[in-house]
Amino acid sequence: MENQKFQMTGVLQRRNPVGTALPLMFDSPHSGNTYPTDFAHDCPRENIRWGEDAFIDELYETAPARGAWLLAAEFPRTYIDPNRGLEDLDPDMIDGSWPGDIRDNPKRDQGIGLVWRNAGAGVAFYQRKLSIEEVQARIDGYWQPYHAQMAEIAGEIQQRWGRRWHINCHSMPSPAFGKTLERDDMPKAEVVLGDREGGTCDGAFVEVVREAFEAEGLDVSVNEKFKGVELVRKFGDPANGCHSLQVELGRALYMDERRIEKNDGFKALHASVTRVIGKVADYVSAEIGA
Ligand SMILES: [Zn+2]
Numbered sequence: 001m002e003n004q005k006f007q008m009t010g011v012l013q014r015r016n017p018v019g020t021a022l023p024l025m026f027d028s029p030h031s032g033n034t035y036p037t038d039f040a041h042d043c044p045r046e047n048i049r050w051g052e053d054a055f056i057d058e059l060y061e062t063a064p065a066r067g068a069w070l071l072a073a074e075f076p077r078t079y080i081d082p083n084r085g086l087e088d089l090d091p092d093m094i095d096g097s098w099p100g101d102i103r104d105n106p107k108r109d110q111g112i113g114l115v116w117r118n119a120g121a122g123v124a125f126y127q128r129k130l131s132i133e134e135v136q137a138r139i140d141g142y143w144q145p146y147h148a149q150m151a152e153i154a155g156e157i158q159q160r161w162g163r164r165w166h167i168n169c170h171s172m173p174s175p176a177f178g179k180t181l182e183r184d185d186m187p188k189a190e191v192v193l194g195d196r197e198g199g200t201c202d203g204a205f206v207e208v209v210r211e212a213f214e215a216e217g218l219d220v221s222v223n224e225k226f227k228g229v230e231l232v233r234k235f236g237d238p239a240n241g242c243h244s245l246q247v248e249l250g251r252a253l254y255m256d257e258r259r260i261e262k263n264d265g266f267k268a269l270h271a272s273v274t275r276v277i278g279k280v281a282d283y284v285s286a287e288i289g290a
Pocket residue numbers: 030053169170171
């Protein structure tokens with residue numbers, strides 16, 4: 001029997017389907033909070049913890065019981081962000097000349113590229129340049145293993161079913177908390193779905209997920225501010241039956257954003273997400289005629 005859990009401590013945790021598997025995967029690239037000992041940032045830790053999509057892995061924890069794979073990072077995305085391409089590094093952060101390719105990216109220019117430079121509200125992450133070796137070690141030890149697991153799961157699904165559905169799981173600061181970060185552009189919606197304007201999954205899948213969250217009484221918008229970034233771009237290929245959708249849950253629904261603690265809403269949202277996962281699994285089952 002297949003191992004149900006695979007863990008690289010401090011890097012990632014992968015859980016395989018329990019029981020009958022479906023061509024369905026969830027991943028939580030930003031919920032990690034195991035800070036590597038060599039993460040020598042210069043600003044206080046409390047200035048950067050808002051970068052965590054705290055508790056998102058826990059909100060989706062019932063996915064394997066519904067036949068889906070669930071991958072979650074254990075490292076913080078501010079150290080290195082698995083939802084960015086390697087080309088999204090800011091070369092000005094590096095001591096020396098970065099040997100890899102670099103591409104233009106507005107998120108990098110905001111200081112939230114592959115390696116974060118901006119802690120929000122004008123707080124600088126580092127007072128120094130990062131060495132090439134230091135960044136390469138983050139890529140090799142954290143970014144690559146995460147992408148390798150994504151590719152392995154996606155490849156196994158592709159091989160077994162020839163089609164795939166993927167939900168890339170995130171959370172977003174509330175508009176009120178966003179203001180404290182000097183980011184006044186946070187959506188008012190409680191849930192934002194992102195398919196890069198139709199580029200990463202078919203519209204029917206978006207509607208299934210939208211209706212499932214709306215049935216929970218939540219206010220849902222699509223491609224508002226959060227349109228989907230690297231992981232849905234890389235793994236979504238709707239013309240070939242591979243559907244990737246980004247889901248952002250408003251943090252105020254389930255946590256105290258300042259203290260990074262669950263609030264009274266957590267239990268209800270967990271139950272809602274569990275029902276959404278059930279509806280998504282039913283949809284995928286019907287699509288493959290299971
Ligand atoms: Zn995120």
